[in-house]
Amino acid sequence: xxxxxxxxxxxxxxxxxxxxxxxxxxxxxxxxxxxxxxxxxxxxxxxxxxxxxxxxxxxxxxxxxxxxxxxxxxxxxxxxxxxxxxxxxxxxxxxxxxxxxxxxxxxxxxxxxxxxxxxxxxxxxxxxxxxxxxxxxxxxxxxxxxxxxxxxxxxxxxxxxxxxxxxxxxxxxxxxxxxxxxxxxxxxxxxxxxxxxxxxxxxxxxxxxxxxxxxxxxxxxxxxxxxxxxxxxxxxxxxxxxxxxxxxxxxxxxxxxxxxxxxxx
Amino acid sequence: xxxxxxxxxxxxxxxxxxxxxxxxxxxxxxxxxxxxxxxxxxxxxxxxxxxxxxxxxxxxxxxxxxxxxxxxxxxxxxxxxxxxxxxxxxxxxxxxxxxxxxxxxxxxxxxxxxxxxxxxxxxxxxxxxxxxxxxxxxxxxxxxxxxxxxxxxxxxxxxxxxxxxxxxxxxxxxxxxxxxxxxxxxxxxxxxxxxxxxxxxxxxxxxxxxxxxxxxxxxxxxxxxxxxxxxxxxxxxxxxxxxxxxxxxxxxxxxxxxxxxxxxxxxxxxxxxxxxxxxxxxxxxxxxxxxxxxxxxxxxxxxxxxxxxxxxxxxxxxxxxxxxxxx
Ligand SMILES: Nc1ncnc2c1ncn2[C@@H]1O[C@H](COP(=O)(O)OP(=O)(O)OP(=O)(O)O)[C@@H](O)[C@H]1O
Ligand SMILES: [Mg+2]
Numbered sequence: 001x002x003x004x005x006x007x008x009x010x011x012x013x014x015x016x017x018x019x020x021x022x023x024x025x026x027x028x029x030x031x032x033x034x035x036x037x038x039x040x041x042x043x044x045x046x047x048x049x050x051x052x053x054x055x056x057x058x059x060x061x062x063x064x065x066x067x068x069x070x071x072x073x074x075x076x077x078x079x080x081x082x083x084x085x086x087x088x089x090x091x092x093x094x095x096x097x098x099x100x101x102x103x104x105x106x107x108x109x110x111x112x113x114x115x116x117x118x119x120x121x122x123x124x125x126x127x128x129x130x131x132x133x134x135x136x137x138x139x140x141x142x143x144x145x146x147x148x149x150x151x152x153x154x155x156x157x158x159x160x161x162x163x164x165x166x167x168x169x170x171x172x173x174x175x176x177x178x179x180x181x182x183x184x185x186x187x188x189x190x191x192x193x194x195x196x197x198x199x200x201x202x203x204x205x206x207x208x209x210x211x212x213x214x215x216x217x218x219x220x221x222x223x224x225x226x227x228x229x230x231x232x233x234x235x236x237x238x239x240x241x242x243x244x245x246x247x248x249x250x251x252x253x254x255x256x257x258x259x260x261x262x263x264x265x
Numbered sequence: 266x267x268x269x270x271x272x273x274x275x276x277x278x279x280x281x282x283x284x285x286x287x288x289x290x291x292x293x294x295x296x297x298x299x300x301x302x303x304x305x306x307x308x309x310x311x312x313x314x315x316x317x318x319x320x321x322x323x324x325x326x327x328x329x330x331x332x333x334x335x336x337x338x339x340x341x342x343x344x345x346x347x348x349x350x351x352x353x354x355x356x357x358x359x360x361x362x363x364x365x366x367x368x369x370x371x372x373x374x375x376x377x378x379x380x381x382x383x384x385x386x387x388x389x390x391x392x393x394x395x396x397x398x399x400x401x402x403x404x405x406x407x408x409x410x411x412x413x414x415x416x417x418x419x420x421x422x423x424x425x426x427x428x429x430x431x432x433x434x435x436x437x438x439x440x441x442x443x444x445x446x447x448x449x450x451x452x453x454x455x456x457x458x459x460x461x462x463x464x465x466x467x468x469x470x471x472x473x474x475x476x477x478x479x480x481x482x483x484x485x486x487x488x489x490x491x492x493x494x495x496x497x498x499x500x501x502x503x504x505x506x507x508x509x510x511x512x513x514x515x516x517x518x519x520x521x522x523x524x525x526x527x528x529x530x531x532x533x534x535x536x537x538x539x540x541x542x543x544x545x546x547x548x549x550x551x552x553x554x555x556x557x558x559x560x561x562x563x564x565x566x567x568x569x570x571x572x573x574x575x576x577x578x579x580x581x582x583x584x585x586x587x588x589x590x591x592x
Contacts, residue, residue, distance in 0.1 A: 002389060003389040003390050003392065006385075006386055006389040006390070007386075010375070010378065010382070010386060014377060014378070017377070088371065089371070091333075091338055091368070091371070092368075092371065092372075092373045094338045094357065094361075095336060095338060095361055095366050095373065096361055096373075096390050096391075097359075097362045097390065097391060098358070098390055099358075258340055
């Protein structure tokens with residue numbers, strides 16, 4: 001286990017060297033979030049509550065979900081795997097006594113911890129202070145919120161991992177990535193709107209897909225929308241998706257390895 | 266008990282004619298149109314512990330493909346590989362723990378980390394005990410003079426420095442077998458010599474079994490006791506280097522400086538292998554024609570300024586084997 005933590009640590013350190021990029025990213029994110037927050041403020045003029053969210057509630061939802069969304073567009077795991085397959089660097093990984101999936105997760109966790117600490121946290125605190133957002137209902141919810149964030153992260157990771165594994169078959173996975181991450185995940189993860197706002201048929205689709213477990217569940221736990229039994233159910237659904245998607249990732253990876261044909265050399 | 270046994274090993278690549286674009290990719294994956302390349306074709310050999318073997322062959326002969334199967338990253342189409350009792354591609358992780366690999370064209374070090382950080386990472390990955398790690402690191406940095414650039418990021422190393430680091434990286438965990446795919450590629454004469462010296466020493470002092478591929482036959486001549494030649498996926502020679510010279514080294518080379526660059530050179534029983542301005546290289550078999558006969562022919566037809574006769578170099582023997590096959 002310790003060897004995987006080393007990957008996490010090294011990835012974290014490595015990210016420290018790209019400071020300029022990170023500041024630029026943060027700057028752009030904050031601008032987008034500002035626009036988004038003001039849009040919602042405008043939409044709420046003259047209303048007190050929509051689908052159970054008051055203005056403060058919806059702003060909290062937006063800021064938390066937007067903050068969590070940062071994971072989605074900074075993860076880049078499928079791209080990294082594709083690159084490794086294309087350049088043949090995957091060979092060097094396979095030549096070591098390590099589990100490829102765990103190593104990829106450990107590395108991603110390093111990069112993402114950095115993102116969480118130096119991008120997400122300041123961003124969140126800034127908006128929290130500026131707009132007087134609310135905190136989760138209880139310390140226990142804070143704890144469960146973090147659990148849910150981690151589970152959602154592993155789900156996101158697993159989906160990207162599976163997409164990345166397709167690089168062993170397809171020369172190009174950008175189309176697939178765009179479809180799943182920028183299409184399906186954006187639509188059904190709940191970053192755009194709380195899922196309560198969705199028309200019935202979309203909400204029904206969202207229920208059978210794993211994407212709402214990435215952003216909607218943790219955010220709704222934070223805002224107190226999911227409490228008691230529904231909160232427990234949400235966590236159980238997340239756990240199930242973790243098991244299913246990690247499993248599929250492993251199978252896909254096994255199949256990919258069997259058909260592995262390394263270019264060049 | 267051999268450390269490596271390879272029996273009837275084959276690797277056939279199906280080469281699909283790919284179409285472009287997302288749907289094109291998908292449809293080429295489904296469609297069955299392909300050519301078959303027999304990269305490795307019914308190969309058999311075995312290695313004893315502590316051997317140092319050169320594995321050579323022309324471009325595309327199947328060397329890298331063999332190495333990839335031995336290391337477990339490529340699944341054979343058919344045949345058996347036994348490495349220390351393991352089947353590499355089935356027991357990949359276990360196998361990798363006990364082998365070291367260097368691909369000359371690719372580094373296993375982390376591109377943007379200092380060299381020493383890569384070594385530290387490897388220590389954790391291979392779970393090398395701290396004292397063994399320290400001992401090995403000292404040993405190798407002494408031997409390969411790594412000290413000056415241990416804290417330099419890998420991307421800033423010269424090819425020769427990087428190769429020395431890669432060799433160290435491959436050996437930190439005391440592997441029993443070391444696979445080297447073109448470890449001297451792109452290195453200057455001094456660096457090559459350093460690598461050769463290092464390999465000899467590692468083999469002798471640490472009893473590491475070494476199998477190396479190369480296009481520089483000096484590597485083989487100076488380092489290996491045994492030579493395996495692969496051609497078009499098939500083994501065409503497997504034996505000692507001295508044997509090779511004895512069997513195929515009946516050829517003599519006559520290097521002649523002519524008075525002028527004759528456009529057409531015709532001689533019987535002699536093979537014109539090279540020419541460079543007025544200088545020509547003539548190979549002949551001393552069993553069928555004597556040197557004096559060749560010289561007589563020459564002086565009868567051309568004006569000669571100078572000539573020397575040389576024993577065949579391994580390079581020349583192998584070149585002829587690649588071109589003409591074994592006979
Ligand atoms: N991934 C692949 N897909 C299809 N054909 C391949 C693949 N890898 C290798 N080949 C083919 O298999 C044959 C052997 O290749 P290999 O890389 O083993 O040669 P090599 O002896 O290492 O050559 P070199 O000295 O040029 O490195 C070549 O004809 C090559 O084109
Ligand atoms: Mg090769």
